[in-house]
Structures are given as C-alpha cells and as structure tokens.
Amino acid sequence: NAGVMQNPRHLVRRRGQEARLRCSPMKGHSHVYWYRQLPEEGLKFMVYLQKENIIDESGMPKERFSAEFPKEGPSILRIQQVVRGDSAAYFCASSPPVGTNYGYTFGSGTRLTVV
Amino acid sequence: KNEVEQSPQNLTAQEGEFITINCSYSVGISALHWLQQHPGGGIVSLFMLSSGKKKHGRLIATINIQEKHSSLHITASHPRDSAVYICAVKVPTGNQFYFGTGTSLTVIP
Numbered sequence: 001n002a003g004v005m006q007n008p009r010h011l012v013r014r015r016g017q018e019a020r021l022r023c024s025p026m027k028g029h030s031h032v033y034w035y036r037q038l039p040e041e042g043l044k045f046m047v048y049l050q051k052e053n054i055i056d057e058s059g060m061p062k063e064r065f066s067a068e069f070p071k072e073g074p075s076i077l078r079i080q081q082v083v084r085g086d087s088a089a090y091f092c093a094s095s096p097p098v099g100t101n102y103g104y105t106f107g108s109g110t111r112l113t114v115v
Numbered sequence: 116k117n118e119v120e121q122s123p124q125n126l127t128a129q130e131g132e133f134i135t136i137n138c139s140y141s142v143g144i145s146a147l148h149w150l151q152q153h154p155g156g157g158i159v160s161l162f163m164l165s166s167g168k169k170k171h172g173r174l175i176a177t178i179n180i181q182e183k184h185s186s187l188h189i190t191a192s193h194p195r196d197s198a199v200y201i202c203a204v205k206v207p208t209g210n211q212f213y214f215g216t217g218t219s220l221t222v223i224p
Contacts, residue, residue: 033211042117042216043201056211091158104148104205108157 004029004094004107005074012113019079019086021110025094029105032075034067037089037109046090049075082114118142121202121215128222134189136218138202141183148212149176149187150201158201161187192222 005024013019025032034046036059045059049069060067064082069075079086092107119140128134138147149161162169162176164185169176173192178185189196202215 035214042119043203043212043214045211045213048211059211104160104163106150106158106160111155 004092004105006090006092006107006110008110009108010111010113012115013082014115015083016081019082019112019114021077021079021090021092021112022074023077023092023094023107024074025092026105029094029096031095031097032069033093033095034075034077035091035093037091039088043091046077079112082112084114087112087114117215118213119202119204119215121200121218123218124216125219126221128192128220130193130222130224132192132222134192134196134220134222136187136200136202136220138185138187138215139183140185140202140204140213142204142206142213144180144183144204145207146205147178147185148203148205149185150203152199152201152217154198161200189220192220194222194224197221 004026007022011019030050032049035043036046037043047060047067048056051069052071064080066078089109089111091109093104095104122137147164151159151161164176164178173190175188187200197220199217199219201217203212205212
C-alpha cells in the first residue's frame with residue numbers, strides 16, 4: 001500500500017524552462033493538495049483538487065502556475081518559464097473524501113532548483 | 116501575522132532530555148496535526164488531534180481547545196529525533212491547512 005508518491009524527488013531547471021511535478025495520491029484518496037515550502041519559510045497552501053476539478057486555487061500565483069488532476073493518472077503541478085524564486089520544495093498531500101480528518105498523508109516532496 | 120505560531124524556533128537538547136514544543140493558533144479549527152520533517156526529507160504525520168491527548172511511543176501530544184494551544188512532548192530524547200516539527204491546523208470550512216514555521220530540534224548524543 002504505497003503512500004503518496006511524488007516524482008521527481010529533485011528537479012533542476014534553467015530559468016525560462018518548464019517544470020512538471022507529479023503526485024500520485026494514496027489508493028482510495030480522491031483529494032489532492034499542493035503546498036510550497038520556500039527556503040526558511042513554512043509550508044503554504046497552493047491548490048486543492050479533486051478528480052477533474054479544481055476546488056480551491058486561492059494559494060496559486062496568478063501567472064505561470066497551473067495544476068490538474070485528470071480522471072486517469074497523477075496530479076500535475078506545472079510551472080512555466082521558471083524563475084529563481086520558484087526554487088522551493090513542493091509537497092503534495094492526499095486525503096479521503098471531505099468530512100474526514102483522518103488519512104491526510106503527505107508525499108516526500110519535489111525539490112525544485114532553478115539555475 | 117501567522118495563524119499558527121510555534122515556539123521555540125530552534126531547540127538543542129542532550130540525549131535523554133524531556134522536550135516540549137508549543138503551538139498556538141488564532142483560528143477556529145476542526146483538527147490539529149503534528150508533522151515531522153527530517154533534513155531534505157519528506158513530511159510524516161505524527162498525530163492528529165481534535166481534543167485531549169494522544170501518545171505514541173515516546174511522543175505525547177496534547178491540545179487545549181479553549182486556550183487554542185497544543186504541545187508536543189518527547190520523552191527520553193534521542194539523536195534520531197533530530198528533525199523539524201511542524202504544527203498544522205485544519206479549519207472547519209474548506210480543506211486547507213495552516214502551518215507553523217516549524218521547530219528545529221537537534222538532540223546531541
């Protein structure tokens with residue numbers, strides 16, 4: 001019973017390139033959350049998705065960032081035209097359907113470095 | 116202003132010491148989590164609390180809903196406990212968490 005799987009673990013991109021971060025939720029979990037952890041800062045909420053729906057994207061930067069959770073396959077966080085300030089650890093979490101406080105599980109994160 | 120405040124920010128202890136990390140929050144919550152993050156590592160959920168106290172091995176977590184305060188205690192600390200401990204609260208509406216900035220614990224042999 002694999003936990004939340006994120007890949008890659010480490011990603012290096014040059015300024016201006018695109019970064020794609022993947023998150024496969026735990027089996028049975030239909031809700032995915034993305035968080036960003038900037039150096040020396042705490043985790044910040046970015047976006048909350050269910051299959052084929054974005055429920056809450058209030059924490060997403062308005063430009064260059066997008067997220068999806070298709071019917072089949074992992075959730076993808078996409079960052080276009082990356083800049084140095086995008087360098088951070090990006091964590092994904094998944095949970096069972098709304099209404100439960102249990103089973104909220106984090107992935108190991110993707111560490112993005114923009115050079 | 117952070118919805119979740121943790122103290123201390125950094126903590127160094129000798130092996131075997133009893134450790135307490137504190138978390139105060141300013142919003143109404145439905146649950147509070149204590150998380151552990153090792154350097155360069157992923158995040159592990161240690162406890163989920165909505166009231167009272169929970170114990171797992173050498174770890175104890177308590178919450179006082181009226182005072183909006185939670186504590187994480189580690190008894191007989193060990194160098195492998197060295198990590199960042201993060202307090203996170205879930206608000207009743209919506210599905211996101213608010214996180215503290217973490218307490219960096221170093222346990223010296």
